[in-house]
Amino acid sequence: MKWTRxxxxxxxxxxxxxxxxxxxxxxxxxxxxxxxxxxxxxxxxRTVILFFAEASTRTRVxxxxxxxxxxxxxxxxxxxxxxxxxGESLLDxxxxxxxxxxxxxxxxxxxxxxxxxxxQRTESAVINAGDGWHAHPTQGLLDAxxxxxxxxxxxxxxxxxxxxxxxxxxxxxxxxxxxxxGARVTLSGPPTLVPAAWRCGQLPSGVTYEPxxxxxxxxxxxxxxxxxxxxxQESGLLPSLRExxxxxxxxxxxxxxxxxxAPVMHPxxxxxxxxxxxxxAHGSRSLIETQVTNGVAVRMALLYLLAASVPLEERA
Amino acid sequence: xxxxxxxxxxxxxxxxxxxxxLHTHLREPGFEDSETIETGRMAALRGGFTTICAxxxxxxxxxxxxxxxxxxSRGHGVKGARVLFVAAITRGRKGRELADMVELADAGxxxxxxxxxxxxxxxxxxxxxxxxxxxxxxxxxxxxxxALSAKGVMHEGSVSARLGLPGMPAxxxxxxxxxxxxxxxxxxxxxxxxxxxxAGSVELVRRAKADGxxxxxxxxxxxxxMTDEWVAGSRTFAWETEDRAPHxxxxxxxxxxxxxxxxxxxxxxxxxxxxDRTVDAIATDHAPHxxxxxxxxxxxxxxxxxxxxxALALVLGGVRVGWASLETVVDAFTTGxxxxxxxxxxxxxxxxxxxxxxxxxxxxELASKGKxxxxxxxxxxxRVVATVVAGEVxxxxxxxxxxxxxxx
Numbered sequence: 001m002k003w004t005r006x007x008x009x010x011x012x013x014x015x016x017x018x019x020x021x022x023x024x025x026x027x028x029x030x031x032x033x034x035x036x037x038x039x040x041x042x043x044x045x046r047t048v049i050l051f052f053a054e055a056s057t058r059t060r061v062x063x064x065x066x067x068x069x070x071x072x073x074x075x076x077x078x079x080x081x082x083x084x085x086x087g088e089s090l091l092d093x094x095x096x097x098x099x100x101x102x103x104x105x106x107x108x109x110x111x112x113x114x115x116x117x118x119x120q121r122t123e124s125a126v127i128n129a130g131d132g133w134h135a136h137p138t139q140g141l142l143d144a145x146x147x148x149x150x151x152x153x154x155x156x157x158x159x160x161x162x163x164x165x166x167x168x169x170x171x172x173x174x175x176x177x178x179x180x181x182g183a184r185v186t187l188s189g190p191p192t193l194v195p196a197a198w199r200c201g202q203l204p205s206g207v208t209y210e211p212x213x214x215x216x217x218x219x220x221x222x223x224x225x226x227x228x229x230x231x232x233q234e235s236g237l238l239p240s241l242r243e244x245x246x247x248x249x250x251x252x253x254x255x256x257x258x259x260x261x262a263p264v265m266h267p268x269x270x271x272x273x274x275x276x277x278x279x280x281a282h283g284s285r286s287l288i289e290t291q292v293t294n295g296v297a298v299r300m301a302l303l304y305l306l307a308a309s310v311p312l313e314e315r316a
Numbered sequence: 317x318x319x320x321x322x323x324x325x326x327x328x329x330x331x332x333x334x335x336x337x338l339h340t341h342l343r344e345p346g347f348e349d350s351e352t353i354e355t356g357r358m359a360a361l362r363g364g365f366t367t368i369c370a371x372x373x374x375x376x377x378x379x380x381x382x383x384x385x386x387x388x389s390r391g392h393g394v395k396g397a398r399v400l401f402v403a404a405i406t407r408g409r410k411g412r413e414l415a416d417m418v419e420l421a422d423a424g425x426x427x428x429x430x431x432x433x434x435x436x437x438x439x440x441x442x443x444x445x446x447x448x449x450x451x452x453x454x455x456x457x458x459x460x461x462x463a464l465s466a467k468g469v470m471h472e473g474s475v476s477a478r479l480g481l482p483g484m485p486a487x488x489x490x491x492x493x494x495x496x497x498x499x500x501x502x503x504x505x506x507x508x509x510x511x512x513x514x515a516g517s518v519e520l521v522r523r524a525k526a527d528g529x530x531x532x533x534x535x536x537x538x539x540x541x542m543t544d545e546w547v548a549g550s551r552t553f554a555w556e557t558e559d560r561a562p563h564x565x566x567x568x569x570x571x572x573x574x575x576x577x578x579x580x581x582x583x584x585x586x587x588x589x590x591x592d593r594t595v596d597a598i599a600t601d602h603a604p605h606x607x608x609x610x611x612x613x614x615x616x617x618x619x620x621x622x623x624x625x626x627a628l629a630l631v632l633g634g635v636r637v638g639w640a641s642l643e644t645v646v647d648a649f650t651t652g653x654x655x656x657x658x659x660x661x662x663x664x665x666x667x668x669x670x671x672x673x674x675x676x677x678x679x680x681e682l683a684s685k686g687k688x689x690x691x692x693x694x695x696x697x698x699r700v701v702a703t704v705v706a707g708e709v710x711x712x713x714x715x716x717x718x719x720x721x722x723x724x
Contacts (some may be wrong), residue, residue: 012478091611111565111613112480116600117347132615133480195477196485202474 005304007119007126010135011176019144019180025301026145026294028312032069033297042308043072049102049124051093053079054110058268058292059129059138063106066299072307075102090114090315103307107131112169125306127299133167140173141268142298144181146291147222150263155182160216160258162248162276163226164193170226170267179206188216189226192237213248217257224265225250225275239275250276255285263287293309319704324668326608329701332646334366334665338456338534339510339554340433340624342368342399344387351604351685352508353387356624357396359602359684361711363624364649364667364700365397368602369657370403371431375528379404379415381423388424395710397703398662400426402456405444409433414444421451426657427508429456432574432619434492436462438499445503454506454532454656458649459517460484460575463692469615471544471576479548479566481614486514489550493517497524500531508600508656509533510602513575515539515585532656534648535586537630538573538621542690543580546571547614551694553630554583569610569617570690592649597653598645600627604686622686626677629671629677630691632698668702673714675699 001017011019032040048067060076067074079093090109097105099120105124107115112132119126130136144154151157159178165171165187168194175185185207187194199209208214217223232238255264264276264285272278281288304312321331337360341669343351351359353370360368372378378387384401391399403425404415409713410433428448435441448455465488470476472483473598493509500507512518512533521533541553549566552561571577589595603620610617631645652662674697679687702712 089608089611090613096383109613111615113614116565116567117613133482135480169480172478196472197474197477202477204478216335 016180029297029300043070046103048072051107062295136169139176142295144177157221160223162188220258330669335649336367340368342370349606359624360397361703366665367398377409381419417447445505449505464488475544490516518589531597534599537627541630567614574619598648628694629698664707666704673699
């Protein structure tokens with residue numbers, strides 16, 4: 001299929017074909033990353049601006065490696081604290097970005113929807129690297145890639161996502177990526193951390209809610225545990241982290257309820273001992289490190305599709 | 317030049333009494349980059365409003381007789397709509413101690429409200445209602461349980477779940493309406509709950525009225541026309557089918573308003589409330605903002621829609637599909653709000669309406685300084701072509717050629 005998108009803001013309106021095109025492209029990037037010299041020329045002469053307005057090391061480094069592996073020039077703009085506190089508005093930053101003239105802006109921001117704001121006001125291609133609670137498209141795609149690699153076709157497979165669904169851009173993007181590929185998603189977590197509308201039956205298609213984790217895991221094909229922010233307890237959404245861990249944490253015994261060998265994933269960084277036991281995180285089912293590796297390849301695939309100046313095949 | 321009503325009617329225009337807006341933000345003093353009394357009064361005329369009630373959320377708040385008198389005198393000589401002032405309930409709208417309500421009423425306040433900062437302390441609110449009763453003025457209450465709505469920026473429901481935005485549940489409004497109704501009953505005061513947005517709120521008022529309570533309420537044109545899907549980029553009016561209408565961009569801060577745009581079921585309930593006269597008035601909650609307050613991330617943006625100039629077109633949309641009769645909505649724009657205030661509707665105020673005029677609101681053509689409306693670039697039907705205040709034609713525009721009244 002012909003790639004027509006200018007931005008990657010959310011995958012909620014992507015077709016199955018578009019998602020598969022990215023996953024197929026990712027496979028080619030995994031091959032490049034396995035070479036002794038991990039570098040290809042397609043983004044030669046292109047500038048990728050990494051605009052991170054919220055603390056992140058993993059995702060930023062992953063994008064940086066991806067851009068460099070494709071021979072792009074990389075510029076970092078790091079803004080900490082909210083724009084208002086700092087006195088510089090997002091609009092000011094956008095004007096700067098526009099003047100800098102990057103071909104691609106990769107952005108992370110604490111406000112849901114901020115990438116739409118930027119995409120409307122700049123000529124650069126915008127890739128959302130995580131906005132508020134809304135979306136983290138590259139995480140959704142890398143999770144889909146990782147799961148497809150482990151399970152084969154996702155049609156009919158059932159994936160459990162457990163934890164703080166309400167505040168999770170990862171959960172939303174996983175749903176938006178896995179469901180079009182044919183997977184069914186079961187959400188599990190405390191009632192206060194799952195959107196009320198989703199608990200009351202107004203769920204996205206392909207998604208169900210099962211508050212009891214053991215039941216959700218019975219016969220499942222994979223599980224994705226989400227990071228639990230400690231401040232959820234202080235804000236009155238959780239009685240205690242200890243209780244959370246006992247009821248919704250992934251233990252070896254729990255993950256044994258899934259199909260034999262069914263994988264365990266986590267977007268990181270993990271709170272070991274809270275949402276996931278160390279024995280699970282580092283056990284034989286864990287694909288958590290594979291996710292990190294695949295993350296670079298997925299980001300390469302998107303950068304390539306949005307901004308390649310020369311074909312991938314030409315050898316560096 | 318005198319106004320000849322029959323000449324307009326003969327040409328096919330609809331002529332009705334001048335509209336009264338119970339809820340307008342004029343931003344002066346303090347936020348003159350968003351609106352001034354003068355620009356707000358001109359915007360009102362373009363929307364067919366001949367009388368508007370200015371809310372006291374200004375800086376400083378309208379909480380002293382001196383400031384109130386000063387603002388009343390500023391309006392003299394401006395050929396816009398008439399302005400009445402609503403004074404603050406509490407000093408600085410801080411919800412801690414009552415403003416001098418008797419003196420404010422004597423100085424000309426038509427009602428009392430802390431508007432966007434509802435009085436959280438129920439005992440203090442009771443005192444305010446007792447004072448309002450003694451002064452013969454209503455309390456206009458923005459009903460919202462602030463602890464429950466918390467940091468919400470839109471309606472809590474399936475759309476907020478999808479967009480990953482913190483929501484304000486319908487119960488945050490309904491719990492406050494229920495409390496306010498109980499306190500108004502206790503005090504025997506006149507309570508006006510403004511900009512009701514949920515089906516549950518309308519039902520609470522319906523029951524209170526059936527019990528004989530002295531309560532009135534209003535709804536806004538935007539809550540009658542738009543749903544929470546507008547935050548996700550929809551530009552489909554509640555009475556339209558989805559595939560016909562244009563799509564906007566998600567997270568457009570012009571759709572951020574408090575109370576938030578709700579669901580289609582809520583919209584239908586507001587219309588039902590209008591039709592059975594549970595809802596007394598349509599009020600704009602005209603909330604103009606300078607672009608610096610809106611051209612930011614959705615969650616950082618100020619709440620509010622600039623509404624005076626598009627109110628009529630939105631409401632006529634629902635009339636066109638039969639959700640309420642023309643008579644009902646004209647009443648809700650005119651005698652309904654006058655009754656809620658306990659004032660007589662001024663004589664000689666008229667609006668000339670072209671019900672079929674299609675037009676597209678444009679930022680540079682709005683008289684208001686607030687260009688913050690999701691209707692920019694969106695076709696609407698129905699337009700005010702002339703507004704008459706006290707027998708004087710103060711606005712005309714958009715009339716079919718050769719029909720304009722000569723200004724000689």
